[in-house]
Amino acid sequence: MGEVKLIGTKQSFPCTRIQWALKLKGVEYEFLEEDLMNKSPILVKYNPVHKKVPVLVHDGKPFAESLVILEYIDEAWKHNPLLPHDPSERAIARFWAKFVDDKVVAGALEALKAEGEEKEKAVKSALESLAFLEKQIEGKKFFGGEEIGYLDLVAGWIPLWLGVMEEIGGMKLLEKEMFPSLYGWSQNFIHIPLIKECLPARENLLNYFHASIQYVRSLAAKKT
Ligand SMILES: N[C@@H](CCC(=O)N[C@@H](CS)C(=O)NCC(=O)O)C(=O)O
Structure with a gap:
């Protein structure tokens, strides 16, 4: 090993x-x-x-x-595979993983940072990205099917980190009514013991994001 x-x-x-x-x-x-x-x-x-x-x-x-x-x-470590076996399914999982980082993470961070009119635009764009992810999890227990897989781990920041971003940014993105499947997945995922045991305390994350956003805004204010 x-x-x-x-x-x-x-x-x-x-x-x-x-x-x-x-x-x-x-x-x-x-x-x-x-x-x-x-x-x-x-x-x-x-x-x-x-x-x-x-x-x-x-x-x-x-x-x-x-x-x-x-x-x-x-x-x-080949046991307990994370990616699907089939090459086309592997490519699709990679595509959505890249989408999660490039669009969903980036979109949520934009919405968190934006203020005023820009915020409305950024929230709309983040919601559009979440809608694509909702389609991927519809009718499934995990993105990987019956077991946790690669894409579940990639999207695994949503249940805790997105909630913290929402709180700090004064916005709601993962609405249960708008994204029932993604919401259901996130509630299930976060309560799995192995997943839960690696999560940071919510309070620490709140402090971390609060300090980061203040720092980003102070830099932006200096530029104007
Ligand atoms: N695309 C990278 C992102 C890594 C990343 O942004 N790491 C942050 C912490 S979440 C970091 O190390 N930031 C320090 C810095 O930007 O100087 C990955 O998926 O590993």
Whole structure:
């Protein structure tokens, strides 16, 4: 199995994706908590391009970018597969994973940051992206079917992180009436013990997002 270390932070959902994958595979790992305000030499050494978490270090070899790391984990430890077996289904899962990061995460962050008229536009756009995801989970227990799979881990930030973004941003995105399937999935997912045990405390996340949004707004105010 080899030595496995995960460089990350508890508040980061890309890092939580990796913790979930390692736990689903039953892989023992050491969690190296990173201070993103004062990045460690080991983070800079292992992810010199982006200097971001998560970084998975397996037998001394570093891997960055959470979607890439999830695929690595799935190939390095083949039991309890995360991605579907069929090549076309694998490609489709990858497509939606990229959509989650490029459109759903980015859209929710835009809506969180925006103010005034811009907020209305950003919320509308985030809702359009969520509507596409709703279609993907309709009639299914998990995105992966009967078992938790790759796309569930990628979308797994929605139940907790999106709720925190909604609270800080004074907006509602995941409406039960508008997105019944996605809402149902998120309630089910967050209560699975293995999923729950890797989640950060909601209070800590609220403080983290609150501080981040104030910082972003103070930078924007300085520019104007
Ligand atoms: N696309 C990357 C995103 C990683 C990312 O944005 N990590 C954040 C924490 S959630 C980070 O390390 N930020 C530090 C920085 O931007 O300097 C992934 O999926 O791994």
